[in-house]
Amino acid sequence: MSASGAGAWVDLAVRAVGGGVVAASDETFAEKENLVATAAPTHAAHTFGHKGQIYDGWETRRRRQLPGGPGPGDPAGDDWAVIRLGLPGIVHRVVVDTAFFDGNHPVSAQVDTRWIEGHPSPAEAADGPWEPLCGTPLEGNTAHTVEVEHPRAATHVRLRIHPDGGVARLRVLGEVLPDVRRWRGIGVDLASLAAGGRVLDASNRHYSPPENLLLPGTAAHMGEGWETRRRREGGFDWVDVALGVAGRVHQVVVDTTHFVGNAPGTVRLVSLGGGGAGAGAGERELLPETPVQPDAEHWFGVPDGLVVDRVRVEVRPDGGFARLRLFGRPTREAAAAAGLRRFDALPAAVAEQVLLACCSAPDWAAAVVAGRPYADLDALVSAATAGVLALDEKGLTAALAGHARIGAPEGGPGAREQAGVGGLDDAGRAALAEGNRAYEERFGHVYLVRAAGRSGDELLALLADRLRHDPETEAEVVRAQLAEITALRIEDLWTP
Numbered sequence: 361m362s363a364s365g366a367g368a369w370v371d372l373a374v375r376a377v378g379g380g381v382v383a384a385s386d387e388t389f390a391e392k393e394n395l396v397a398t399a400a401p402t403h404a405a406h407t408f409g410h411k412g413q414i415y416d417g418w419e420t421r422r423r424r425q426l427p428g429g430p431g432p433g434d435p436a437g438d439d440w441a442v443i444r445l446g447l448p449g450i451v452h453r454v455v456v457d458t459a460f461f462d463g464n465h466p467v468s469a470q471v472d473t474r475w476i477e478g479h480p481s482p483a484e485a486a487d488g489p490w491e492p493l494c495g496t497p498l499e500g501n502t503a504h505t506v507e508v509e510h511p512r513a514a515t516h517v518r519l520r521i522h523p524d525g526g527v528a529r530l531r532v533l534g535e536v537l538p539d540v541r542r543w544r545g546i547g548v549d550l551a552s553l554a555a556g557g558r559v560l561d562a563s564n565r566h567y568s569p570p571e572n573l574l575l576p577g578t579a580a581h582m583g584e585g586w587e588t589r590r591r592r593e594g595g596f597d598w599v600d601v602a603l604g605v606a607g608r609v610h611q612v613v614v615d616t617t618h619f620v621g622n623a624p625g626t627v628r629l630v631s632l633g634g635g636g637a638g639a640g641a642g643e644r645e646l647l648p649e650t651p652v653q654p655d656a657e658h659w660f661g662v663p664d665g666l667v668v669d670r671v672r673v674e675v676r677p678d679g680g681f682a683r684l685r686l687f688g689r690p691t692r693e694a695a696a697a698a699g700l701r702r703f704d705a706l707p708a709a710v711a712e713q714v715l716l717a718c719c720s721a722p723d724w725a726a727a728v729v730a731g732r733p734y735a736d737l738d739a740l741v742s743a744a745t746a747g748v749l750a751l752d753e754k755g756l757t758a759a760l761a762g763h764a765r766i767g768a769p770e771g772g773p774g775a776r777e778q779a780g781v782g783g784l785d786d787a788g789r790a791a792l793a794e795g796n797r798a799y800e801e802r803f804g805h806v807y808l809v810r811a812a813g814r815s816g817d818e819l820l821a822l823l824a825d826r827l828r829h830d831p832e833t834e835a836e837v838v839r840a841q842l843a844e845i846t847a848l849r850i851e852d853l854w855t856p
Contacts, residue, residue, distance in 0.1 A: 369452050370447060370534065370536055370558060370571075371532060371533055372445045372446065372447045372449050372532045372533070372534050372536065373396050373445050373446065373530060373532040374397075374531070375393075375398050375446070376446075376576075377447050377575065378576065379396045379444060379532075380396065380444050381393050381396060381418075381442070381443050381444075382443070382444050382485050382486070383442045384418070384441040384442070385420065385439045385440045387418060387420065388411060389411055389419035389421065389526065390414075390415040390417050390419035390526060392418045392441045394416055394418055395417070395418045395441060395443065395529060396443060396529075396530065397416070397529065400459075401416040401457065401459040403415070403416060403459070403460035415460060416460070416528060417458075417527055417528035417529065418441060418526060418527055418528075419525065419526030420439040420526070422524055423437075423439070423524040438522050438523065439466075439520070439523070440519065441518070441530075442482070442486045442516060442518050443516065443517050443518070443519065443530065443532070444485065444515065445514060445516060447553060448475075448513055448539075449513055449514070449534045449535050450510065450512070450513050450514075450534050450537065451510060451514060451517070451532055451533070452508055452509075452533060452534045453505060453506065453507055453533040453534070454471050454505075454530070454532055454533070455503055455506075455529070455530070455533070456469045456471075456504045456519070456527060457502075457504070457527065457528045457529040457531070458499065458500055458528060459501060459502075459503065459529070461501065461525065461528060464500075464526050465498055465499070465501075465525050465526060465527070466498050466521035466522055466523070466524065466525040466526075466527065467497065468495065468496065468497045468522045469495065469496055469498055469504070469520065469521050469527070470492065470494075470495040470519075470520040470522075471493045471494050471495070471517055471518070471520075471532075472491060472492050472493055472518040472520065473491050473510070473514035474488075474489065474490050474514060474515070475513060475514055475515050475516075475707045475710055476515050476516055485516055490518055491512070493508060493514075498521075511705060512705055513537050513705040513706060513707075517532055535556075536553060536554065536555075537701060537705055538554060538698060540695045540698050540702075540854050541853065541854060543690065543695070543856055544855065544856060545856075547610065547611075547687050547689055548687065548690075549686060550604060550609065550686050550687070550690065551574055551603050551671070551685065552685070553571075553574045553576065554576060554604075555603070556603075556604025557574050557601060557602060557603055557604040558574070558601070558602050558604075559571050559573070559600070559601055560601065560670065561600045562586070562597075562598065562599040562600070563588065563596075563597040563599070564597050564678075565586070566587070566589035567583075568582075568583055568584075568585060568587050569586065570599040571586075572584055572585050572682075573586050573599065573601070573683055574601070574683075574684065575683070578615070579615075579617055579618055579682035581618055582618040582680075584618075584682065585617075585618065585619060585680050585681055585682035585683070586680050586681065587622060587679065588675070588678045588680060590678060591678035595677070596676040597624075597676075597677075598673060598674045599672070599673050600672050601670065601671050601672075601673065601686075602670050603669050603670065605669075605690040605694045605695060605697075605698045606667060606668065606669035606691055607667065607668075607669075607689050607690040607694060608666065608688050608691065609646060609662050609665065609666055609667075609686050609687070610661065610665050610688050610689075611660070611661060611662065611686075612629055612659075612661075612662060612686055613658065613659055613683065613686075614652060614657075614660070614681055614683075615657045615658070615681060615682045615684075615685070616652055616654055617655055617657060618655060619655060619679065619680055620655050622679045623652060623655070623679050623680070624675035624676055624677075624679040624680075624681065625651065625652075625677065626649045626650055626651050626652065626675075626676045627647065627652050627673060627674065627681075628645070628648060628649040628650070629645070629646040629672070629673055630646060630671065630674070631644045631646055631668035631671055632668075632672055633668060633670065644668075646666055646671065647662070667691060671686065691856070692855060692856060695854045696851075696854045696855075697736070699853060700736065700737055700854070703732075703740075704732045704733040712725040712726055712729050717772065717773070717849070718846050718849035718850050718853070719759050719762065719845075719849070720758055720761060720763075721748075721756070723754075723755050723758075724747045724748060724751060724755055724759070727747055728740070728743055728744050728747055737850075737851065737854075740850060741847050741851060744847065744850055745843040745844075745847050748839065748842050748843040748846050749839055749843050751839070756838075756839070757805075759842055760805045760842075763808055764806070765796050765807070766778060766792065766806075766807055766809065766811060766819055766823070767781050767792045773849050773852070776812070777810075777811045780811065780814050781816045781819065782816070783815055783817075784816035784817070784820075788816055788817070788820060791820055792816070792819070792820055795807070795820065795824065795827070798827060799823065799826065799827060802827065805838075807826065808838050808841050809822055809823070809826075809841055810841055812845075812848055
């Protein structure tokens with residue numbers, strides 16, 4: 361995997377993490393897929409195929425533009441390739457590498473980004489809108505590094521080259537933003553690159569980088585793991601890893617697959633602690649010094665389920681292994697911090713959709729999103745509830761339209777919140793249906809109440825009390841209930 365040293369940003373686009381080139385304007389001379397190949401580019405001079413010299417990169421045909429035609433920066437005059445990031449995140453650095461393309465390299469390159477929800481087709485991914493990220497003039501046989509300051513996350517990038525030519529590799533380095541909502545109720549590998557894990561430092565990276573330890577999947581060969589030099593003095597080798605999200609670790613996996621004559625004799629894991637939200641304090645031992653076997657996957661339980669956010673793996677005396685896995689559950693505090701970090705980086709329209717699942721008033725959602733970034737979850741909840749309490753009649757009507765009748769949830773959070781209704785007998789259900797009808801006839805909208813944590817009998821009793829209210833009193837109660845429900849739903853967004 362491409363990495364630029366200890367603590368480097370993760371390559372979000374490389375094939376090893378699931379990146380792929382989904383579309384290109386042309387690939388006459390060399391295939392677009394080479395742009396995100398994991399290995400560094402290579403070249404063998406005077407090797408020709410049916411279309412000319414074979415290149416390890418992406419190369420387009422020669423454009424034949426008329427004088428006065430599109431110039432640099434005009435997409436009509438560019439060749440382009442669309443890359444799906446294997447790991448969505450915030451881009452901090454771009455490397456456009458023209459290795460071995462000299463005389464057939466482009467004049468310049470532009471990189472654009474966009475966020476697309478779901479699983480778009482190649483045509484959908486290629487279609488706009490795109491947001492410019494960075495650009496650079498290009499020289500032949502050169503790796504061009506561009507530092508980027510851009511607050512929004514991306515799922516796709518587009519490389520535009522002017523007017524044509526070849527690029528060996530595109531590296532899109534940045535910060536992974538995991539969607540912790542996918543982790544609800546399950547254990548995950550908190551150290552994986554997909555979870556936002558990263559290598560902080562290592563004693564040695566002589567043969568291969570320690571970042572390989574956190575890659576998804578199994579290693580295909582020894583070169584896809586981490587291997588140190590042969591130690592000729594005392595001591596041991598080590599690697600420090602920051603978990604993507606702090607959590608309670610229950611299982612450790614040390615995989616020495618393919619390391620036959622160069623696996624360590626023993627491994628030891630300690631929590632470094634104290635580095636982030638929800639982490640334990642101080643150094644604690646997760647795994648005592650334990651012998652490991654060559655070419656084998658080792659599973660070790662962590663009986664106490666320690667909460668950690670950084671670990672050190674010690675290998676004695678030296679050697680290497682293929683993969684490190686730290687399976688566990690994120691803490692509530694850490695999951696909320698990770699979820700908020702992603703929310704703050706989403707494009708506005710996408711972030712609004714996240715909030716509309718909590719309260720269906722579009723103007724309210726837009727106003728809350730406009731207040732980003734938020735210092736913490738409490739700040740987001742405070743802004744959201746204040747906005748609900750200040751809704752005008754149009755906004756209140758829109759918000760109420762997003763709530764189903766008590767006793768008739770239509771899936772989503774409402775179904776979970778109304779779980780207590782399931783305890784009503786037939787008579788209770790009939791009474792609830794009649795109460796709903798009477799309430800809607802009296803007040804003109806659904807009976808809105810915070811149902812989470814309440815039994816069916818409690819909801820019936822509250823309904824009877826609410827039917828005694830005059831319209832003005834009930835309007836105040838409805839706003840307060842709407843604010844309470846919205847706060848609970850936002851707090852629940854990133855609950856592990």
